[in-house]
Amino acid sequence: MVGEFLRRRKPEASANHPAEGAALLPDGASSADDDSKMVPVWAEPLLCGSKAAHPQRPCLGGECELLHLPASCVARACRVPRGGRGMVVVCAGPERSGSTWLFNAVRLILQATGERVHSYWIQHLTQSVLVKRGLCRTGPDAAHVVVKTHHWSSEWDPASVDVIFLTERDIAGVVRSYLRVGWLSPGLDHIVPVMEQYVAEHAKWKAICTQVVPFEAISNPSAAEREQLAALGRRILPEGAVVDYDAISGQVAALPVPTHHMDVVSKLWPAHLSSRGPLTREPVGKLSEAEAVELKQRLAPLLVQS
Known part of the structure; x- marks a missing residue:
């Protein structure tokens, strides 16, 4: 049964927070029972650092759009997605709205199935980018594909993916976060033009998204956050699936905040740019x-549309 397939076995990492990439397998099962590779032949050119992936080009770090997996996952055997077809999930949301939490929550929920999951950062979404990363792959080549993106693009077909999640945050909170990390100059004459574009793009995403994820519900581990995790799971997992969302919440919270550069797997920014880290400047x-x-008064017409 699907529920038994996803039920968590005794954790090896800790009682409450299994290690990232640990599958929620039935009792007695092991990933060694499977013979599917996490990175099949077709995806090898997409794996950053592999011999097939532009070996002469260094990783572009925060701008790298290749596949990055935890080291423990690359060589691990995995299951092909059930039915030979993976979920393609777009995790959208403007900067400072919780989109990184969303991206990690989705990829960790899907990883809990023990099935193949590939996750990417994409600056400018196009249909060819999605196809190259596995949109149409089926059978033994199938993978769940999770894409994080910020900016609106009209160069792809939203109907071709399974789910579009979108984060949303109160606009005053967005501005305060921008000011906190130095992305805006103070004063409404500077702030309003930037936020007009921000809100206009968000409205386009909202018109096509499957589900909105409010920042205020996910900003800290809480019952509200676990409700959001469960809502995500209901969209991307088979009906009746049983997942320990407390464990998923713990895994998200335990993701290390990098010191200097963005983490290429979790897409978390360094401490001075992350809401989870201390500021290094005023x-x-x-x-x-x-x-x-x-x-809000000056943005009211746009906020109504969104």
Whole structure:
């Protein structure tokens, strides 16, 4: 049964937080029972650092759009997605809206099945990019594909993917986060034009998304966060699947925040840019309550559309 297939066996990493990539397998099962490779031949050119993936080109770090997997997963055997067809999931959301949490939550939920999962950062989404990364792969070549992206693109077919998740955050919180990391200059004359584009792009995503994930519900481990995890699982897992969402929450929370460069697997930014890390410098400015009210008034027509 699907529920038994996903039920977590006794964890090896810790009682509450299994190691990333650990499958939720039935009692007595082992990933060694499977003979499917995590990176099949067709995907080898996409694996960053592999001999087939532009061996002369160094990894582009935060801008790298190749496949990055935890070292423990690359050589691990895995299952082909059930039915010989993987889920293709787009995790969208503008910067500072929780899109990295969303990306990691989705990939860890899918990894819990023990099936093949490939995850990517894509700057500009196109149909050819999706096809190259496994959109149409079936049978033994099938993989679940998880894509993180920020900016709107009209060069792909939303109907060709299975699920589009979108993060959303109160606009005043977005601005305060931008100011916190130095991405905006203080003053509404600087802030409003940037946020107009931000809100307009978000409205386009919202018109096609499958489900909106509110930042305020996922910003900290909580019952609300676990409800969001369960809602994601209901969209991407077979009906009746049983997953320990407390364990998934723990895995997300335990992802290490890098010191200097973005983590190419989790896509987490360094501590000084992450909401989970301390600031290494003073914010360039703050948004007062009065400015927040005026900001929302000036953006009201766009906010209504979104």
